[in-house]
Amino acid sequence: MENFSLTVNGEHIEAEINPATTLQNFLYKYVGLTGVKEGCGEGLCGCCTVRVDGEAVKSCIILALQVNGKRVQTIEGLAEGETLDPVQEAFLDHGAFQCGYCTPGMIMASRSFLDENPAPSEKEIRHALSGNLCRCTGYHKIVKAVLSVDPKKEIVAK
Amino acid sequence: MKVKNEHEYNNDYEYIGKPERNVNGVEKVTGAAKFCSDIERSRMLYGKVKRSPYPHARIISIDTSKAKVLPGVKVVIVGDEETAPLRFGAGVADEYVLARGKALYVGDAVAAVAAETEEIAEAAVDLIEVEYEELTPVFDGDEAFSQNPPAILHEDLKNYTTIRSVPPRYADNRPNVFNYFRIRRDYDKNVFKDADIVLENRFEVAMIHHVQMEPHCGVAEIDGTGRLTVTGTTSKPYGMHRDISESRRMPSSTVRVIVPTHVGGSFGGREPKAEQIAASLALAQKGFPRRPVKMWLTREEQLMTSTTRARYIVEIKTGAKKDGTLVANEMTTILVGGAYAGTGYLTARNGSFGPAANYKIPHFKLDAYGVYTNQRMAGAFRGFGNAETLWGMECNMDMIAEKLNIDPLEFRLMNCTDEGDLNAFQEKMHSVGAKECLQAAARDIEWEKKPETPKEPHLKTGKGIALGNKYSLVPTASACFVKVHPDGRVELRTSTVELGQGSNTIFSQMISEEFKIPVSKVRVLNPDTDCTPFDLGTASSRSTFNMGNAIRKACADAKKQLFEIAAKELDVSADLLGTAQSRVFVKDDPEKSLDISELFIPMVIGGYTLKEGGEILGKATYYLPGVMPDPETGKSSRPASFYMFVAQAAEVEVDIQTGKIKVTKMVTANDCGKAMNPIMVEGQQDGGVLSMGIGSALLEEVIVDNGVMLNPQLADYKIPTTLDCPDCDNYKSAIIETAHREGPWGAKGVGEGTMVSSAPAIANAIYDAIGIRFHEIPITPEKVLAALKEKEKSGKTTFGGNHDKRLSDIENK
Numbered sequence: 025m026e027n028f029s030l031t032v033n034g035e036h037i038e039a040e041i042n043p044a045t046t047l048q049n050f051l052y053k054y055v056g057l058t059g060v061k062e063g064c065g066e067g068l069c070g071c072c073t074v075r076v077d078g079e080a081v082k083s084c085i086i087l088a089l090q091v092n093g094k095r096v097q098t099i100e101g102l103a104e105g106e107t108l109d110p111v112q113e114a115f116l117d118h119g120a121f122q123c124g125y126c127t128p129g130m131i132m133a134s135r136s137f138l139d140e141n142p143a144p145s146e147k148e149i150r151h152a153l154s155g156n157l158c159r160c161t162g163y164h165k166i167v168k169a170v171l172s173v174d175p176k177k178e179i180v181a182k
Numbered sequence: 183m184k185v186k187n188e189h190e191y192n193n194d195y196e197y198i199g200k201p202e203r204n205v206n207g208v209e210k211v212t213g214a215a216k217f218c219s220d221i222e223r224s225r226m227l228y229g230k231v232k233r234s235p236y237p238h239a240r241i242i243s244i245d246t247s248k249a250k251v252l253p254g255v256k257v258v259i260v261g262d263e264e265t266a267p268l269r270f271g272a273g274v275a276d277e278y279v280l281a282r283g284k285a286l287y288v289g290d291a292v293a294a295v296a297a298e299t300e301e302i303a304e305a306a307v308d309l310i311e312v313e314y315e316e317l318t319p320v321f322d323g324d325e326a327f328s329q330n331p332p333a334i335l336h337e338d339l340k341n342y343t344t345i346r347s348v349p350p351r352y353a354d355n356r357p358n359v360f361n362y363f364r365i366r367r368d369y370d371k372n373v374f375k376d377a378d379i380v381l382e383n384r385f386e387v388a389m390i391h392h393v394q395m396e397p398h399c400g401v402a403e404i405d406g407t408g409r410l411t412v413t414g415t416t417s418k419p420y421g422m423h424r425d426i427s428e429s430r431r432m433p434s435s436t437v438r439v440i441v442p443t444h445v446g447g448s449f450g451g452r453e454p455k456a457e458q459i460a461a462s463l464a465l466a467q468k469g470f471p472r473r474p475v476k477m478w479l480t481r482e483e484q485l486m487t488s489t490t491r492a493r494y495i496v497e498i499k500t501g502a503k504k505d506g507t508l509v510a511n512e513m514t515t516i517l518v519g520g521a522y523a524g525t526g527y528l529t530a531r532n533g534s535f536g537p538a539a540n541y542k543i544p545h546f547k548l549d550a551y552g553v554y555t556n557q558r559m560a561g562a563f564r565g566f567g568n569a570e571t572l573w574g575m576e577c578n579m580d581m582i583a584e585k586l587n588i589d590p591l592e593f594r595l596m597n598c599t600d601e602g603d604l605n606a607f608q609e610k611m612h613s614v615g616a617k618e619c620l621q622a623a624a625r626d627i628e629w630e631k632k633p634e635t636p637k638e639p640h641l642k643t644g645k646g647i648a649l650g651n652k653y654s655l656v657p658t659a660s661a662c663f664v665k666v667h668p669d670g671r672v673e674l675r676t677s678t679v680e681l682g683q684g685s686n687t688i689f690s691q692m693i694s695e696e697f698k699i700p701v702s703k704v705r706v707l708n709p710d711t712d713c714t715p716f717d718l719g720t721a722s723s724r725s726t727f728n729m730g731n732a733i734r735k736a737c738a739d740a741k742k743q744l745f746e747i748a749a750k751e752l753d754v755s756a757d758l759l760g761t762a763q764s765r766v767f768v769k770d771d772p773e774k775s776l777d778i779s780e781l782f783i784p785m786v787i788g789g790y791t792l793k794e795g796g797e798i799l800g801k802a803t804y805y806l807p808g809v810m811p812d813p814e815t816g817k818s819s820r821p822a823s824f825y826m827f828v829a830q831a832a833e834v835e836v837d838i839q840t841g842k843i844k845v846t847k848m849v850t851a852n853d854c855g856k857a858m859n860p861i862m863v864e865g866q867q868d869g870g871v872l873s874m875g876i877g878s879a880l881l882e883e884v885i886v887d888n889g890v891m892l893n894p895q896l897a898d899y900k901i902p903t904t905l906d907c908p909d910c911d912n913y914k915s916a917i918i919e920t921a922h923r924e925g926p927w928g929a930k931g932v933g934e935g936t937m938v939s940s941a942p943a944i945a946n947a948i949y950d951a952i953g954i955r956f957h958e959i960p961i962t963p964e965k966v967l968a969a970l971k972e973k974e975k976s977g978k979t980t981f982g983g984n985h986d987k988r989l990s991d992i993e994n995k
């Protein structure tokens with residue numbers, strides 16, 4: 025067992041864990057953040073995508089200890105109180121989800137990408153999200169939702 | 183949006199037909215949504231399964247002694263009289279919870295363990311020793327179907343219990359056939375004599391997987407009275423309820439089934455095996471209290487062992503006159519099923535409905551079979567056999583059109599069924615949007631325009647179109663309760679499963695329309711057999727039509743109760759009352775009204791009561807028995823609830839250097855009767871066309887060697903990503919509304935019809951681009967290159983699908 029600490033959705037956490045614990049497992053099972061979905065456990069579906077110091081990471085293929093001292097944000101930490109993130113609003117407006125299992129990862133990957141590239145082209149969005157699988161939507165409404173996020177609105181929301 | 187039968191409705195609806203946001207959306211986008219796999223209970227045990235490494239083997243002995251003594255192991259079970267007393271199944275009871283006597287596929291469950299952690303359960307599974315005697319397996323569809331197959335999977339098939347309402351029919355001389363269905367419409371051996379051209383071909387489709395993002399999961403709990411509660415990912419709570427109770431001889435009321443509001447997709451593939459095993463592990467514990475057991479498949483188990491869409495063989499012979507009129511059609515279809523029939527027993531039969539209803543064909547013969555092979559179960563998959571059979575029909579149609587030198591669109595338009603035409607069942611068709619779908623698809627793909635010729639000489643472009651339809655099944659029934667709360671809100675208790683398709687949202691809109699209250703004041707309970715009544719299941723695109731009708735009837739019942747109570751307070755006759763915004767008012771004198779809350783009397787100590795009647799609880803069943811097709815001719819005046827038509831067109835770019843195919847443009851037009859919510863309808867179209875249509879046509883295949891799946895990871899089993907789908911501007915979906923006289927507000931359904939014409943539209947476009955007719959899907963770059971090479975060498979323009987082979991070859995040898 026090893027000690028480590030990190031910030032999850034703004035909250036400081038200190039824990040003693042088995043070094044083999046993945047970040048996904050730690051967040052899902054020990055912190056209880058069930059929005060960090062496990063879809064494959066092999067980094068292939070993207071359902072477990074979270075942000076580590078702002079960057080999108082597939083949390084099932086990195087160890088929890090690798091984020092020692094870092095800031096982790098999950099889908100549960102994206103809205104500010106009652107105010108949803110513009111990406112969440114866009115997903116709702118466009119119906120960019122169906123079963124919702126891939127949605128937390130898809131939104132976190134989109135948010136992270138839009139922070140780097142606030143006014144992307146469709147092609148750039150498709151490349152950025154190509155590692156996140158969805159079986160319900162054919163990605164059409166997802167891409168449209170991400171395209172619709174207005175960079176100006178975003179600044180106001182923050 | 184194009185509306186046919188416009189007189190059927192006025193468009194003054196306040197709530198239905200509107201693009202309301204998904205009522206469960208906020209939960210889904212904030213991570214608040216709880217799925218079955220998220221369930222954790224105190225002192226919960228975790229289940230794991232010991233699986234057969236052989237495709238066909240007799241189980242000689244199972245030694246669980248080492249597993250049982252591993253610290254942390256609480257339960258170890260094998261298939262015996264206690265764990266698996268009776269077989270179960272959707273139509274043919276052919277499956278035990280854990281195999282008894284024989285293991286029938288690689289992955290068949292032979293033992294199971296429940297332990298303190300998943301890791302301990304896995305270790306215990308490895309300690310179970312099973313002695314097998316290997317038997318000859320059969321995988322090939324032609325061989326399994328033959329009169330003298332290399333293996334017979336179920337020697338005792340004829341003595342199995344079957345379902346009375348739609349009994350399977352066996353084939354006396356073909357021991358692996360688990361269902362046989364036939365159609366004979368004005369058919370004799372001379373029917374092709376009037377044809378100027380007769381084209382006979384064989385087509386196949388590969389086995390594919392649903393790849394629901396949430397793997398199958400079940401949680402079983404037993405209370406102090408011994409009552410069993412199973413929470414699962416099933417799409418048919420009452421189907422699972424019956425399977426669990428009847429296979430164990432448990433009185434049905436001692437079992438409760440719950441499905442959470444959030445289930446991670448289904449697409450037809452939610453056979454409840456994980457739930458069944460969880461139930462067995464919970465029940466096998468001795469003493470009190472018994473601990474909850476969770477059984478959640480890994481992604482690899484999901485891909486390797488759970489239900490698939492079957493490999494299919496379609497032999498089709500079609501005759502037409504020079505002017506393009508279809509004369510006769512003859513088809514044999516084989517659903518190359520798995521070791522257990524599952525819903526495949528019905529898929530094998532009902533996969534014939536699409537070809538039976540697509541065109542006006544005066545002479546029609548069809549023989550549809552489902553056969554056992556030593557592979558995992560293959561059953562329902564979006565389209566229920568019709569994407570597979572129409573794949574053959576719609577490729578063959580293009581081939582005839584070419585020979586007759588008629589435009590493929592024209593050829594379809596002149597032959598497609600329309601209102602009042604007879605289909606192969608000799609049923610008079612009603613609510614047929616075939617022509618409108620074809621016209622919309624042709625418009626959106628700009629059918630008249632040739633695709634642009636790319637500058638690069640190695641890129642070839644082409645266009646293709648296909649027509650399809652998907653029926654919804656009979657006999658069918660849906661029941662629901664509608665409760666009016668003292669706060670004026672209305673609650674729906676339904677066993678329809680919200681799998682992502684948006685049923686909770688459209689049901690809310692329906693109730694809003696009936697009570698004239700905002701969608702936010704409607705609540706839909708998740709399926710729970712303790713409080714939500716019977717529904718046949720969330721399958722066959724049946725929920726909008728069947729549950730929608732039940733909802734309207736239950737709303738009428740609830741309003742009748744509401745008005746009778748209010749009538750006494752307002753001192754008027756109940757039939758003069760109306761309701762809106764949680765108030766009841768006199769229709770001719772709206773000032774005279776009261777708030778629904780005023781009907782409830784606040785009681786001392788607490789709560790609110792009505793003076794009589796208990797509560798305002800409307801209840802209703804919508805039951806449509808249909809008419810069973812004649813066993814010899816298939817003749818029936820009502821073999822299905824309704825038909826949803828679809829036309830799709832594709833534009834492709836084929837790189838003849840790499841074999842890579844790019845779908846550059848794709849359009850779909852779907853006739854759903856009346857769109858209850860256009861966002862939800864589009865969502866179904868998008869997923870059906872872009873994910874499953876393109877995936878099944880170009881990418882997806884469960885690759886099997888001697889019964890072992892070789893690609894059970896998402897890296898190797900490829901579903902489309904964002905990069906495999908056409909850009910937003912190059913994809914169009916049109917909603918066609920041909921009202922159905924029995925549908926709620928004219929609505930039918932949409933989900934299953936969305937991929938039945940995708941593969942043939944793409945394959946027809948590929949033919950247009952490179953002149954090669956593929957007889958099998960998926961059409962991968964490797965196959966394209968091989969076919970191009972073959973064409974260059976020998977001039978051959980057909981590829982794959984065993985197109986030179988016939989099912990009769992084995993017997994004729």
